[in-house]
Amino acid sequence: MNVLKPHLQATIWTLLRKGSSQREIARVTGIDRKTIRAYVQRFAEAEANSPGVATDLGEPTVPPRPPAAAAGSVSACEPHRTFIEAQLRLKRNATAIYQDLVDQYAFAGAYNSVKRFVARLKAREPEQFDRLEFAPGEEMQVDYGEGALTRVPGSQRYRRPRLFVATLRYSRRSFRRVVWKSSQRVWAELHEQAWRYFGGSTHYVVLDNLKEGVLKPDLYEPQLNQVYAETLKHYGVVADPARVRDPNRKGSVESAIGHTQATALKGRRFESLEEQNAFLEHWESKWAASRIHGSARRQVQAMFEEERAHLQPLPMLGMQYFDEGARTVCDDACVRVEHSSYAARPAPIGSKVLVRIYARRIEIRDLQTQELLRTHARAERPGTVVIPQEERVFNPSRETRRILAQARAIGPDASRLCELLFAAEGRVGQRKLWGIVSLASRYPRRLIDSACARALNDGVYSYGHVKAITEKLVAQALQALDVAPADANLTQQHELIRPAEEYAALFARAAAAPDPLHPRRSPEHDPQ
Structure with a gap:
């Protein structure tokens, strides 16, 4: 208990004699209510031990009046407990409850009384949890x-x-x-x-x-x-x-x-x-x-x-981690993984499969059941085709016909080379065919056709070979344009060059003809 100075003890004793509650004494003096409560108990014990004897404060002790808010006293809100509890279940606050009590029940108590009563009702025991116990290594x-x-x-x-x-x-x-x-x-x-x-x-x-x-x-x-x-x-x-x-x-x-x-x-x-x-x-x-x-x-x-000692023993080899994702089986019966092709049969063409990519192998699984369909060694070089010869598809699809039609538009040698490539590799080789025909969007078609002719003569049926030859031919053509003499004499007389009089007559006749946009006006009436 805090030991108060004598004048503060006298103040507490005087206020208690006048019937002030502990709450009022705390508000007036600023002394903590716990300290006041301790001094009330001390005064009571002194009275019980020496009734009628003067205290060190100079006056006889008298039993102080029990404070209004002491334990055992009944709150003014107690008759309305049922109503207040029902309002608290509706999540209403103390202010709203106090207003309803005044309006509906003519409540004569103070708001602070309702506030304290609500606080006591809201107080709950802290939530308890059972501590789970486990065996070693569990x-x-x-x-x-x-x-x-x-x-x-x-x-x-x-x-x-x-x-x-x-x-x-x-x-x-x-x-x-x-x-x-x-x-x-x-x-x-x-x-x-x-x-x-x-x-x-x-x-x-x-x-x-x-x-x-x-x-x-x-x-x-x-x-x-x-x-x-x-x-x-x-x-x-x-x-x-x-x-x-x-x-x-x-x-x-x-x-x-x-x-x-x-x-x-x-x-x-x-x-x-x-x-x-x-x-x-x-x-x-x-x-x-x-x-x-x-x-x-x-x-x-x-x-x-x-x-x-109760932990499970570890396996000799660590986990082999992988990345996985869904892939579509292309019309060549392969799936594309990191720019390489892997055989996916027995998965049908156009279906979705699950591909797991390990450090050294590729697994192809059923997308729904996770059943293993195929396993391949992982290709080290992009563009590799991993498919047995007997599983290649050689019947042309609509995509194949579309590629061959574009090859024929380039030239006969390009068409022949693409047909030979498809006959040798089947649908797997369609990527090479697409590469050859796509050269037409960047280079002249006659140069691409010439490059295909050279590739046929060399016996190298490859998109990379055709591309290299095409780029070489383009470079040679550009070099020939750069070395052409700038001061070469222009030909003035040739059988394809018409006389200047014919051009003059053509211009004169065009000038005399009526304007097609304004048929009622002739060119000579146009304002100058």
């Missing part, structure tokens, strides 16, 4: 947060990277990494790094419904992205996405992120991601792992040593 929780300010590579600017935290639920041992950008593949790679860091994987992983992990949130059948799902399958882990807007399901990792931001990274700056990751690993091993956990009352590292 669950890992993951989430993203914000890291410390880090210099952006190649600039003087700082910004916050994304902070990935994975926490083992039993021991609370954590793995932390910062990255600039996240994606489905980065999300899966961070999980793999965490399991390698811990020395094993857990049976379950709890995560948010972020797009890197969950494509379609659902309480019963959440849809994971395929890269993440394959990574979990490779390590024998089952994903357990938390309910939407329910972060308490993964409270351990939420607490770990807050602890990292407030203790390890607060007020720090780093020059690179590598520097921040090295600091986080040092901080985790030296400080976070050696701490005594608040609820478990045990050291985190000691609990992790117990849990380590």
